[in-house]
Amino acid sequence: MARIGFIGLGIMGSHMAANLVRAGHEVTGYDVVPASVDKLLQAGGKPAPDIASAVSGAEVIITMLPDSPQVAEVALGPGGVLESAAPGVLLADMSSIAPETSLAVAAAGAERGVRVLDAPVSGGEQGAIKASLSIMVGGAAEDFEAAKPIFEDLGRTIVHVGGHGAGQTVKAANQLMVAGIIALVSEAIVLLEASDVDGERGLEVLAGGLAGSRILDLKSASMLARQFEPGFRIDLHHKDMGIALSSARAAGVSLPVTGVVAQLVAAARATGHGSDDHSALLSVIESLSGRAS
Template identity: 80%
Template sequence: MTKIGFIGLGIMGSPMAANLLRAGHDVTGYDVVPASVDRLLQAGGKPAPSIAEAVAGAEVIITMLPDSPQVTEVVLGPGGVLESAVEGQLLIDMSSIAPETSIAVAAAASARGVRALDAPVSGGEAGAIEASLSIMVGGSPEVFEAARPVLELLGKTVVHVGPAGSGQTVKAANQLMVAGIIALVSEAIVLLEASGVDSTKGLEVLAGGLAGNTVLNRKASSMLAREFAPGFRIDLHHKDMGIALTSARAAGVSLPVTGLVAQLVASARAQGYGGQDHSALLQVIESLSKP
């Protein structure tokens, strides 16, 4: 049994913490939303009234937060993780944030003798619930090996991709691909429906060929039904597309398709779909063909 402090018990963090509890670990959790902490308590975890109390005595500290400002505040700020952490603790930030923020966290953690990894995930709420996430990890190989037993309880694909910040760069690449695929699946649905083809059967055959992908497998039925309950919100994907474009600028490369899809995601947010699932991009694609 490992003592784990888990900070950030939202759509992703809550089922991840529950999976760690099912595996027999001792999980103490903190979140600014009381209902999220209540869910952890019902799953058998322990509530922490503060970040400091989530960190105290933990062997592993996991953070799962929305964006760089929250990670900076929670990890580096007054009353944050590193203010309470002690030498030897392992900090795994599983948020999707800017690579430079992860690099800053790793440097600050190292100065206090805390081992740190950036380990963003892909797979959405379903992957978090099923413990089938893809986890891309940045940091030292030695720290990765120390964290592997915990990470393998949360995901099926757990890969060390390079030094601090590398996990975030790979996540940015993941997010630009996912958004692009959602946009193309949306276009396929619009074309099929406008042409009078049975869209359910059309997507079924597409999923069995070279066009097959996880978006089709997980999202096709809900997209056809226009059901967009959030598994991963447009607001968060908008943030991630910004990270992808900023990373491209820093690397000195051009990502023209990413730029176009980022504008479609931004349009979805501007049209009021920010709180819906990222598959709600279909509504933007549809609107382009309406008279």
């Protein structure tokens, strides 16, 4: 069992930290929201008043933060992870951020003798709760092997996908696919209901054929009910689509469908759905057809 410092106890991080406690690890956590730290305490973890305290004595440090600026501040800033961590510590950033930020953190970590992995996840809040996340990991192979037993307490599909930044590139690909499928499920619902076909029965058939997907399995009921309680917010998916398009530009490739879907996600955010689940894309598709619910 490991001594783990966990920074970022939001929708995903709170469940992940609790799972590590249940697995027998000693988890000390910090978040800027005091109520989030209280949740860790209730789960059996140890609260920390700041980043340096969370990192002190840790063998492994996990960060789970909203975006690149927060990761840069927490990892590289004064009183941050790299300033406070002992040489030889392993830092696994499990946030979804730009690959270039992961590269910068890895380079800074190497200068201080801190091993760094970028290890973003997929699976949403339910995956975090059930410890069934997919984890895509970039960094040195030996560091991945060292961290793998801890990742196994958080997820089921754990793959070393390449060097530093590679995990974030795979996560960008994941996010463009998820948003695209949600958009198509939304269009299917609009078509079915506009044609006086029962949406629930129609999606049941689709889920059993080649059109079946995890999105249909997990999201169809709430989408049909227009219940958009966030498991993964539009605001965060908007950020991720920007990363996907930026990564495509850096790689010199064209992602035309991703571009269109990114605009739909941006429209959802602009029309007040930023705090809703990403399945609220349905509201945008409905509005385009004059069928706003």
